[in-house]
Amino acid sequence: MKEALTSLLDQAIKALIAKEQVPEIPDLVPQIDHTKDASHGDLATNLAMVLAKKARMAPRDLAAAIIDALPTNDLIAKTEIAGPGFINFFLNQASHVEVVRSILKNGPKFGSSNSGAGRRAQVEFVSANPTGPLHVGHGRGAAIGDSLSRLLVATGWSVHREFYYNDAGQQIANLARSVQARAQGLTPEDSNWPEDGYRGTYITDLATAYQNKITVSAADRTITALGDIDNLAAIRDFAVAWLRREQDLDLKAFGVRFDEYFLESALYESGEVTDTVTALESAGHTYEEGGALWLRTSDFGDDKDRVMRKKDGEYTYFVPDVAYHFNKWQRGFERVINEQGADHHSTITRVRAGLQGLAKGIPDGWPEYVLHQMVTVMRDGAEVKLSKRAGSYVTLRDLIEWVGKDATRFFLAARSASSQLTFDIDLALSQSNENPVFYIQYAHARVCSVKRKALTEGADWTPEAGLDYLDTLTTSEELALALLLAKFPDVVASAAQRLEPHDVANYLREVAAAFHGLYNAHKLIDEDNKNQSLARISLAEATRQVIANGLDLLGVSAPESM
């Protein structure tokens, strides 16, 4: 519909240019928006206001000229000039409801597009080190990252989901010492408990499992515990596998999967870390000072240079980060999107600087980042900071147990990543009837219920049968709902382009509200008015399909009854 209108406007402008009423403007693409207010019509363009200055005409006069120049067509019922110079388009009935046919025909594919054209994108998210259970921040990352992946798939990209972690660093050594201490019978209160040791009760579970010589399988590794308390390396390997498995269970319960788990240690083993340093040196972006090797990141927008290799010969953390991202580049991902907590924002400049320093033709905005702000968990009016299991933070599993997977995913993905988020447990629970997730799911279940009821009238009371009677859909509720459904492909494309999954959540709430409103205003099934009933069932089914498709993008289920 928008495409058709864009084409009409394009022709109108060309006609005006031919008559020399408007100067030629290269790259002009008429912008057409859905209106917020029905009194402004169905679609509107600000074209006249944008062009007014260059055409040396008053916006409203120019708008009138554009309307005059519009080719005749059978889409538009009427046009109006409004406000400072908006052109409002009122679509006719058929233009409104034709989308129902398209939705039923395309089913789960409705809303998808192919702007990605099969090009390869990678989304890296969660990337938690295996030192403890996933916390709510990881949960937010998982919800957002997975929805981003789904959005990219829906817009035609070939998406690779990756989880990056370190199984050999200082934190892991600390983990191993903590487990060993527990196995030796120490507690965090003891004076010889490891400094900065992990204190959660999961360490105790881990120590017990290790001593019982348990075998654990995670997505990327399987290991059997040796049970030898003195073998720190064996404890470490077991602890990593055990925690990876814990995280896998959390992610599975959350409906999130990965294509690849990438180990930081692999970058050292393959020599890619040292190769990266060598490449940066030969590109002339490094210097030695104070016994350390520095990268001139200030050449690429950083506020000061950074140490790459310390006096003791060890590399600083961002060197493997650069090597890792060069590895991603070499794997041929046209787009790489990193979903991380905002506390990592300072690494963005450094990673990009390192990649630029390699001089391999990597675009300077590559990779892309989506950073999410902190999550605060509230319960009984107070912040929840502790979890017994984790020792110092609320876990993703806690949230799922408290409010369920669907509500957790929705709450964590339905807000803009750039805003700090307060997760109110009481709201999400007391909800049972008030939660926005249920509001949307309820609309879906209602349609399913209507369809079941319709079939009791006769076997031919199907959504498909209604497609022959779409002209009977004429009430304001029906037309508004149809128009809203027609926006879905735009919403998906825009959310994917902006990397903002929460757009989908907001849109679904509008769709659910429009449907609930229609449901209460008009009886959908009326045995005495079969044709109209069938058309309404078609519209309801189209609504259900859009809700199901949208919820799927958020990883939330669409129940057939509630």
Place this chain on the structure above:
RNA sequence: CCGCUCGUAGCACAAUCGGAUAGUGCAACGGCCUUCUAAGCCGUAGGUUGCAGGUUCGAAUCCUGCCGGGCGGGCCA
């Protein structure tokens, strides 16, 4: 002190990257079930978009300054 980021109704969040009268849910108040699911609907009330300037046809959105919250600022990761 410096950098990034956020500040919207009592609370939690939106606002189609500059559009028209700033929306939605919770909480509050008043209505609607012998009818397809009342986990719903309809209505009322609630705002100087932190503050002060600027840019233009038009600002919650962009710019400057200030105030406040968060996160960073290590040869830690």
